[in-house]
Amino acid sequence: xxxxxxxxxxxxxxxxxxxxxxxxxxxxxxxxxxxxxxxxxxxxxxxxxxxxxxxxxxxxxxxxxxxxxxxxxxxxxxxxxxxxxxxxxxxxxxxxxxxxxxxxxxxxxxxxxxxxxxxxxxxxxxxxxxxxxxxxxxxxxxxxxxxxxxxxxxxxxxxxxxxxxxxxxxxxxxxxxxxxxxxxxxxxxxxxxxxxxxxxxxxxxxxxxxxxxxxxxxxxxxxxxxxxxxxxxxxxxxxxxxxxxxxxxxxxxxxxxxxxxxxxxxxxxxxxxxxxxxxxxxxxxxxxxxxxxxxxxxxxxxxxxxxxxxxxxxxxxxxxxxxxxxxxxxxxxxxxxxxxxxxxxxxxxxxxxxxxxxxxxxxxxxxxxxxxxxxxxxx
Numbered sequence: 001x002x003x004x005x006x007x008x009x010x011x012x013x014x015x016x017x018x019x020x021x022x023x024x025x026x027x028x029x030x031x032x033x034x035x036x037x038x039x040x041x042x043x044x045x046x047x048x049x050x051x052x053x054x055x056x057x058x059x060x061x062x063x064x065x066x067x068x069x070x071x072x073x074x075x076x077x078x079x080x081x082x083x084x085x086x087x088x089x090x091x092x093x094x095x096x097x098x099x100x101x102x103x104x105x106x107x108x109x110x111x112x113x114x115x116x117x118x119x120x121x122x123x124x125x126x127x128x129x130x131x132x133x134x135x136x137x138x139x140x141x142x143x144x145x146x147x148x149x150x151x152x153x154x155x156x157x158x159x160x161x162x163x164x165x166x167x168x169x170x171x172x173x174x175x176x177x178x179x180x181x182x183x184x185x186x187x188x189x190x191x192x193x194x195x196x197x198x199x200x201x202x203x204x205x206x207x208x209x210x211x212x213x214x215x216x217x218x219x220x221x222x223x224x225x226x227x228x229x230x231x232x233x234x235x236x237x238x239x240x241x242x243x244x245x246x247x248x249x250x251x252x253x254x255x256x257x258x259x260x261x262x263x264x265x266x267x268x269x270x271x272x273x274x275x276x277x278x279x280x281x282x283x284x285x286x287x288x289x290x291x292x293x294x295x296x297x298x299x300x301x302x303x304x305x306x307x308x309x310x311x312x313x314x315x316x317x318x319x320x321x322x323x324x325x326x327x328x329x330x331x332x333x334x335x336x337x338x339x340x341x342x343x344x345x346x347x348x349x350x351x352x353x354x355x356x357x358x359x360x361x362x363x364x365x366x367x368x369x370x371x372x373x374x375x376x377x378x379x
Contacts, residue, residue: 002201002238002245008047010035011199012054012111014248015062021120022071025248026061029136029199030054031110031173040094052090053109057174060086061115071119076131076182083113087176108177112136114150116195118252121188126252128195130185134173135163137203140187141194143263146213149185160209192253192263201243207279214269214276221265225257 003009015026030050038045041052064082068074087109112134118126130138132150140147152163153172174180203212219232237245254260 002234002241004201004242004244008051009244010048010050010054011201011244011246012058014197014246015058015115016248016250017062017065018250019066019071023118023195023250023252024065024115025195025197025250026058026113026115027136027197027199027246027248028054028058028061028114029112029134029201029244029246031107031112031134031170034105034107035110035175037096039096041090049109050111053087053111053174053176056086056090056109057083057111057113061113071117074117074129076184079113079115079131080180080182083174083180083182087174091176107173107175110173110175112199113174113182114138114197114199116140116149116197118189118193118195118250125188125190126193128187128189128193130183130187132183133180134170136197136199139194139196139198140189141196141216141264142189143192143267145267146216146269148209149187150183153183164204164206164208192251192259194249194251194260196247196249198247199243199245201241201245202237202247205240205242208272208275210269210272210275214272217264217267217269220261223257223261 001009001011001013003011010030010032012028012030015024015028017024030048030053032048032050035048035050035053037049038047039049039052041047041056043052043055060082061079064078065071065074068078090109113132114134114136115131116138117129117131119129120126128140128149130140130149132138133153135152135154136150137148137152138150140149148160152158152160152168153170154163154168155171156168158166158168172180198212203209206212206215215233215236219229219236223229223232233247234245251260254263
């Protein structure tokens with residue numbers, strides 16, 4: 001398990017059970033967006049309801065499977081009844097005030113559930129059961145291929161690739177405030193195989209669903225043992241994910257890790273070579289484009305500095321200084337010319353008024369002389 005925030009990861013530890021010829025793996029992903037409310041619990045007072053939900057449901061389902069004497073009786077109704085009862089117990093033990101917030105997105109103790117079981121038949125084949133609620137997934141891996149054996153509970157019909165691109169809203173999950181259901185799919189499997197359950201942090205941040213299998217297969221080929229394989233997968237998931245990561249896996253019918261490697265060595269993930277090659281080409285072109293953009297910006301700055309010398313000539317520091325001095329001199333000369341007494345002094349208000357009065361009188365006299373002239377008569 002990989003926690004996005006250490007000590008506060010909302011994925012629970014994964015489930016892994018082996019009982020004689022019965023096997024079970026599972027994951028539980030607390031839904032932090034809709035279960036973000038802080039609550040009291042056996043884990044302390046500073047965890048979200050999503051954190052608590054994934055862990056108490058893990059505990060309840062683990063006990064349910066371990067305590068069922070006949071594993072053939074394990075079914076979706078039993079899982080739902082067990083989960084519902086544990087949630088009611090939690091609410092009773094740690095009562096909280098009802099929230100005033102009403103939203104379709106808010107849930108009380110919400111978590112996903114994905115469990116895969118395998119039970120050996122008398123004919124040496126196995127019956128594999130996939131149980132789920134939400135968008136954590138179950139997988140079956142055989143010599144023939146890699147198969148998703150759960151279908152995300154979404155409010156719209158999207159295939160796994162479409163959901164990567166559109167991120168559909170969940171229509172079903174385990175929670176304390178609404179009804180929920182447990183999906184089930186049963187498959188008969190001969191021979192050797194791998195069952196695994198994974199939270200969406202494992203697969204939801206790759207470009208395609210094929211990339212998830214490619215990580216598992218490449219890690220298997222490059223590893224000498226299970227620990228190496230786990231280390232490789234954790235590194236690859238951590239490099240791309242933005243969420244908590246939990247995965248539980250059991251290889252059934254294999255004599256050794258070498259046998260497991262040899263069985264899957266010849267498998268090819270359809271289309272992944274071509275897709276990764278195209279992705280690498282896009283990375284190369286993007287790098288070239290980024291470099292070209294940087295070169296262009298450097299060229300723009302260099303050419304602008306050369307062009308600016310002439311372009312901004314009349315706003316350079318020296319030009320601005322000369323222009324200001326010229327304006328001051330011109331103003332002083334204008335004021336000197338306006339002087340009425342021949343001295344380079346500014347005229348007073350009275351002098352300006354006397355000059356204006358004299359001009360008015362002079363104009364009046366001229367007007368009177370014109371008016372006194374006798375009119376010209378036409379005989």
